[in-house]
Amino acid sequence: xxxxxxxxxxxxxxxxxxxxxxxxxxxxxxxxxxxxxxxxxxxxxxxxxxxxxxxxxxxxxxxxxxxxxxxxxxxxxxxxxxxxxxxxxxxxxxxxxxxxxxxxxxxxxxxxxxxxxxxxxxxxxxxxxxxxxxxxxxxxxxxxxxxxxxxxxxxxxxxxxxxxxxxxxxxxxxxxxxxxxxxxxxxxxxxxxxxxxxxxxxxxxxxxxxxxxxxxxxxxxxxxxxxxxxxxxxxxxxxx
Numbered sequence: 001x002x003x004x005x006x007x008x009x010x011x012x013x014x015x016x017x018x019x020x021x022x023x024x025x026x027x028x029x030x031x032x033x034x035x036x037x038x039x040x041x042x043x044x045x046x047x048x049x050x051x052x053x054x055x056x057x058x059x060x061x062x063x064x065x066x067x068x069x070x071x072x073x074x075x076x077x078x079x080x081x082x083x084x085x086x087x088x089x090x091x092x093x094x095x096x097x098x099x100x101x102x103x104x105x106x107x108x109x110x111x112x113x114x115x116x117x118x119x120x121x122x123x124x125x126x127x128x129x130x131x132x133x134x135x136x137x138x139x140x141x142x143x144x145x146x147x148x149x150x151x152x153x154x155x156x157x158x159x160x161x162x163x164x165x166x167x168x169x170x171x172x173x174x175x176x177x178x179x180x181x182x183x184x185x186x187x188x189x190x191x192x193x194x195x196x197x198x199x200x201x202x203x204x205x206x207x208x209x210x211x212x213x214x215x216x217x218x219x220x221x222x223x224x225x226x227x228x229x230x231x232x233x234x235x236x237x238x239x240x
Contacts, residue, residue: 001189002140005151006159009059010036011181022091023084029062036182037063041070046206051140051150053077057084060153081132082154088119112171126161126171133162137189147210159185166194
């Protein structure tokens with residue numbers, strides 16, 4: 001199955017002003033975020049990307065714009081199910097003023113029980129995002145083969161919830177995961193389980209490019225380029 005390159009959008013005006021943006025329209029990249037987006041094509045240059053999928057929100061579309069300009073062969077796709085969590089009545093409010101809300105403790109310590117007033121639950125957020133990735137994995141594999149690599153630009157809570165799913169973690173633990181603006185999180189999906197290859201990476205990504213299988217057959221059935229077959233044991237020493 002494919003390798004998914006998850007990119008959190010670049011730093012936004014809401015990030016720097018301490019506002020919970022949610023789905024508030026008009027939230028753009030700030031100057032630093034624009035610089036981060038401009039550097040993204042170079043960081044992903046070694047990867048043979050076959051598709052680019054984005055949240056519909058402006059800050060994600062702006063983050064992918066330089067990559068799409070550098071790679072005109074990449075057709076952009078919009079996926080509603082990886083849009084930001086619907087924070088409902090909390091959207092647009094200052095994070096500092098939300099700290100004293102009783103629900104904030106639930107969001108931080110028991111997120112599987114958290115539902116935002118006028119918005120959605122965090123369980124629903126994770127479920128739709130996981131469904132979207134599963135659907136895109138199947139589509140990408142059918143169109144480009146099992147070793148294909150594609151990029152998806154989304155939001156912090158969405159990416160953290162996808163990482164939790166990949167690691168078999170309960171959603172209540174997902175707040176232990178962190179992804180900076182414009183960081184890359186890479187998940188390689190296989191027949192039996194996903195492998196988390198990068199988490200919140202802001203550096204070089206060339207080693208994520210698919211590699212040819214080893215010339216001998218010692219890896220056994222099910223081995224994949226990169227050495228992390230379905231039966232990997234001992235820490236996956238052959239993985240990138």
